Amino acid sequence: MFLPPTFLSKMEKLLPKDEIEDLKTAIDTHLRKSIRVNTLRGEIKEVKESLINQGFTLENMPWYKYGFFISNDKKLRIGNTFEHYLGKIYVQEASSMLPVIALDPKEDDFILDLAAAPGSKTTQLAMHMNNTGLIVANEPQIQRISALQENIDRSGCINYIITRNDGRKFSQFKDMFDKVLLDAPCSGEGTFQKDIKARYIWSQNKVIQDSRLQKQLIESAIIACKPGGTIIYSTCTLSPEEDEEIIDYALNKYNNIKLGKITFDGLQTSSGNIEYNGKEYNKEIKKVIKVWPHKAKIEGFFIAKIIKK
Ligand SMILES: C[S@@+](CC[C@H](N)C(=O)[O-])C[C@H]1O[C@@H](n2cnc3c(N)ncnc32)[C@H](O)[C@@H]1O
Structure with a gap:
């Protein structure tokens, strides 16, 4: 390339x-996708559970409790989730x-x-x-x-x-x-x-x-x-x-x-x-x-x- x-x-x-x-x-x-849980709108535990139930896999960044690497096998787009629309997460590098x-x-x-x-x-x-x-x-x-x-x-x-x-x-x-x-x-x-x-x-x-x-x-x-x-x-x-x-x-x-x-x-x-x-x-x-x-x-x-x- x-x-x-x-x-x-x-x-x-x-x-x-x-x-x-x-x-x-x-x-x-390929760059790993990542999100930040926005605690002004949601709780870490609740957001994690909901995303996992939708088929996402989350891996916490060891250096930041609000940051997660995120992936899924079904090609779901994180930007199309309610969590994103409701501001509970922010898609951020x-x-x-x-x-x-x-x-x-x-x-x-x-x-x-x-x-x-x-x-x-x-x-x-x-x-x-x-x-x-x-x-x-x-x-x-x-x-x-x-x-x-x-x-x-x-x-x-x-x-x-x-x-x-x-x-x-x-x-x-x-x-x-x-x-x-x-x-x-x-x-x-x-x-x-x-x-x-x-x-x-x-x-x-x-x-x-x-x-x-x-x-x-x-x-x-x-x-x-x-x-x-x-x-x-x-x-x-x-x-x-x-x-x-x-x-x-x-x-x-x-x-x-x-x-x-x-x-x-x-x-x-x-x-x-x-x-x-x-x-x-x-x-x-x-x-x-x-x-x-x-x-x-x-x-x-x-x-x-x-x-x-
Ligand atoms: C790296 S981006 C900032 C990203 C932002 N901090 C974020 O986290 O979403 C740099 C920004 O600086 C702005 N910029 C360009 N010239 C500037 C100037 N003279 N003074 C202040 N900001 C400037 C650009 O328009 C751009 O939005």
Whole structure:
């Protein structure tokens, strides 16, 4: 199956030779479907029982009690179940659940979700906050806001407002939010596994373009976060220009931030690369997490936890 040659040659700089074939195989392997039980609408036990009765097999993610890998032999579509229509479950990639777990939202938090649509993580935040506190769910693209609103409504979230701004503008709200989630727009290399089209539209130019925007967005996120607060930066891509380089840029520019450790029990993750293409990054970057599809058996992802001093 096709993979962009430039992408592959970049991966060869990041992984030992023998892992490149494993990575290619993983990208060409069918991705396990997964759901999150939404406790704003249903109970884990009741939802599990009902889905099992309909013929689904559920396997709990060891690192997240609300997350399940799901399959069935009858080709039933999980999106056609009542549980989905009633918002008792949210169909969400296993990797996509990780940033919110790392942010650790609490009741009564004031949280900025800087790039929110279609709302997988906004609805997950609301669930962890038990519909208390407030989430500012921001999305600049009007055509993506309807999906965000729809998912929020279906999931029964009431502790939110939606804003439509360029995320870079949030730098005007200095020291305001307890926590900030920046699930950044990216080149989507992690989605190559389920989205063949993404492999054809990928380009190194897009990576560079995204990297420029991500640096501006992370500045906005850092400024808008309160001292003592936490910022999660995540992407569903593997290129260091959009991952480690963004964190390196932030660490070099702001002396009031440090990185926090992230762990997910039972998930095989790797630490960030501190060298790439002749560049040396800040050693702190070892604390960020890279989710490689061939090791973790879920979509490729990147997560960094920044603590504002
Ligand atoms: C990876 S997606 C977010 C996915 C979302 N967090 C979720 O879990 O469902 C990135 C989003 O960033 C938005 N975006 C693009 N440019 C942006 C900007 N300048 N400021 C804020 N968001 C932006 C995109 O429209 C897209 O919806």
